[in-house]
Amino acid sequence: MEVILGKTAGFCFGVENAVNNTKNELNKNEKVYALGELTHNRQVMNELENKGLIVRENIKDIPDNSTVIFRAHGVPPKIYEIAKEKNLNIVDLTCKSVLRIHNLVSDFVNKGNYIFVIGKKEHPEIVGICGFCRENASVILNEDDINEAIKNFKKTGLKKVVIIAQTTFNFEKFNNLVHKIKDDIGKEYEIEVINTICNATVIRQKETDDISKNVDMMIIIGGKNSSNTEKLYNIAKSNCENTIWIETKDEIHEIENVSKVGIMAGASTPKESIMDVVEYIKGK
Numbered sequence: 001m002e003v004i005l006g007k008t009a010g011f012c013f014g015v016e017n018a019v020n021n022t023k024n025e026l027n028k029n030e031k032v033y034a035l036g037e038l039t040h041n042r043q044v045m046n047e048l049e050n051k052g053l054i055v056r057e058n059i060k061d062i063p064d065n066s067t068v069i070f071r072a073h074g075v076p077p078k079i080y081e082i083a084k085e086k087n088l089n090i091v092d093l094t095c096k097s098v099l100r101i102h103n104l105v106s107d108f109v110n111k112g113n114y115i116f117v118i119g120k121k122e123h124p125e126i127v128g129i130c131g132f133c134r135e136n137a138s139v140i141l142n143e144d145d146i147n148e149a150i151k152n153f154k155k156t157g158l159k160k161v162v163i164i165a166q167t168t169f170n171f172e173k174f175n176n177l178v179h180k181i182k183d184d185i186g187k188e189y190e191i192e193v194i195n196t197i198c199n200a201t202v203i204r205q206k207e208t209d210d211i212s213k214n215v216d217m218m219i220i221i222g223g224k225n226s227s228n229t230e231k232l233y234n235i236a237k238s239n240c241e242n243t244i245w246i247e248t249k250d251e252i253h254e255i256e257n258v259s260k261v262g263i264m265a266g267a268s269t270p271k272e273s274i275m276d277v278v279e280y281i282k283g284k
Ligand code: SF4
Pocket: 012, 013, 014, 015, 072, 073, 095, 096, 097, 098, 167, 168, 198, 199, 200, 201, 267
């Protein structure tokens, strides 16, 4: 069986940096807390938790004076304030591409602009970004959200909208939403579009698209709660009906009438999980 493994499958630089630096901290400290899971990958999290990492979803549950990891998704300003009050030793592993967005939106809001954030409202990266927009933002996931966002913007009396995206958002969908927003209010208001989709994401999505057009079966590896993996799955599925989304090789069942398999993995999938799947398929 021919196996085509995506060159960009697996950890992006932001996740790799977060995982490696967390391991360093665990070598120095007996106990290290993380505010939220570092990656949406159970295997990686189990390994870190076995080394002493303690994950808490709420900063109030982290004991005063301890060491806390802020993951690649970033956190809103309020969390930095609480961490300071609790005298936490912050290891800030916010990805540099996310930090760039925090700086961008802060600047634009300071200059009196309103922000449309294209992404998933409840995603931690978006929660962080919105914190830096200080109430001057609306989140848009799909066309149904545009009217509400425009209503919110108009209520502020501001004159300009800046559109940015979640780093892992689908590029085509982002463009479609931008066009729709421009059609709706582009004549009345100034609109500036900044494509903040991470390059690692764009390349991975493009490669998934290319591979899935040329195989009989597509396997997407990644956590079931990983939104970037979900996007890869949707892209692959649109080209190749026989697409499955798995976390480990144990979830692969039927492989029939297949001669060419494509494999891609989300940004939080470690190399070992990917190679497990590759070896398993090659053995079929
Ligand atoms: S997907 Fe991009 S922005 Fe997000 S953590 Fe990875 S490198 Fe950073």
